[in-house]
Amino acid sequence: MQASPSFYTQLNRSITDNNTLLCVGLDPVPKLIPQHLGTGLNALYTFCKAIVDATASLVCAFKPQIAHFSALGAEQQLVQLIQYIHEAYPGLPVILDAKRGDIGSTAELYAKEAFVRYCADAVTVNPYLGKESIQPFLDYPGRGTIVLCRTSNPDSAWLQKFPDDDPAFLKVAKAAVTWQKTSEVMLVAGATYPEEIAAIRDIATHVPLLVPGIGAQGGDLQKVLKAGLIDGTGMVINASRSIIYASADTDFAQAAGLAAIGLRDEINRYR
């Protein structure tokens, strides 16, 4: 199944129609799934579907993280989940968080995995192998390629901010400007480093940013938005654990909805 409008079109419409920059990350962890749902891969799917239903009107995108499925052999549940989102909430884009990166011929297969097998509207990719490794994703018309630029984890400066005076992550930001001329790209910029979001925005003035690290990872929302917004948009703020595990009880879906409303509104206050 392929949604007809392009990734950018779907994303912009969802941002406008739902008045939100929030993206909910679907990172199911068996031991955190409410006990009353049971165990096993069916419980995992039921949990994710309930979170989707509780938050679909509050988000501009969903972002399932593939390792949470592949570590368990739950590929079929991931296929079903993305299909369910497309059918129940047409026009709401799905970002597959896979952070793939390989030589060109293999990157073609990873692009096929994301866009054909899983029918994702966009996928995250890793730039360490060079532009050739990203091109096969860019070549899929109407799909989004979301390139790791400056990630949210504490240790990420090691290669990304190297060297100090001309860091690698800004080379990636510059490349994204070129890629955007012919393809629908975004950059991943962690909420934990708002001053670097500003540096990315100075270079990539029109490239939307996917921002993890709000919520459980603890980035400063107001600073982050100030650094990256373009006329109140141009950013997608992802939260996973703080939303989907808001309650471990029978009210988990309702609690996820309330947590999503809270974060959506907090984001909107600073737009």
Added chain:
Amino acid sequence: MQASPSFYTQLNRSITDNNTLLCVGLDPVPKLIPQHLGTGLNALYTFCKAIVDATASLVCAFKPQIAHFSALGAEQQLVQLIQYIHEAYPGLPVILDAKRGDIGSTAELYAKEAFVRYCADAVTVNPYLGKESIQPFLDYPGRGTIVLCRTSNPDSAWLQKFPDDDPAFLKVAKAAVTWQKTSEVMLVAGATYPEEIAAIRDIATHVPLLVPGIGAQGGDLQKVLKAGLIDGTGMVINASRSIIYASADTDFAQAAGLAAIGLRDEINRYR
């Protein structure tokens, strides 16, 4: 199933016992699989198994590339293939080529995918997210973590050789020396850049190298070996397409065996 000896132990024994530095990459592509094997995922498994049987005595490791399976939904065939190698050729290590890289909590899941679900003895990982993203792999006792350092593709200099005077790939090589104190690590160093293999070897004097790019990608074998060998060992030379697609006819397995003998012997001439 988990093999008892550690990755380094298995690798060193296989290098000695089979007198080879050759690793065969298992990269099945449906349109390249000999027609007489039929089509579909069963044909893919049959093809890979026949290549394994034809080359097992000629290699020190096998390296299945995961996108070749996941793009087709052939996870179960990959599980079966690795299980078959472990059962039929105990002690011969399997390197899962997955190039994973994510924040720590997600990297734990990718490590579980590689080492628990697929029972690989080692896995390739991407360093762009920092040391924290590699630690969960290093923490699996007796398993190998193979870090992308200087890859074989034409466009890889972009971030890896940046900046010129203190390139990122040598930072990765330095880190590998530290990791090797407590874990079994290797570095990926493409055959297309022998002078950079020499630079890696100068820093990482005892870290074994996994070298793709011989064969179809066209690296210079003699220069590569001169640059990276430690007393005739310390390198694993991978070839995929030039071996496994040596013939597209009913003699494909025999042709793969002959191609593997040819490359093994050529490597041994320069050891």
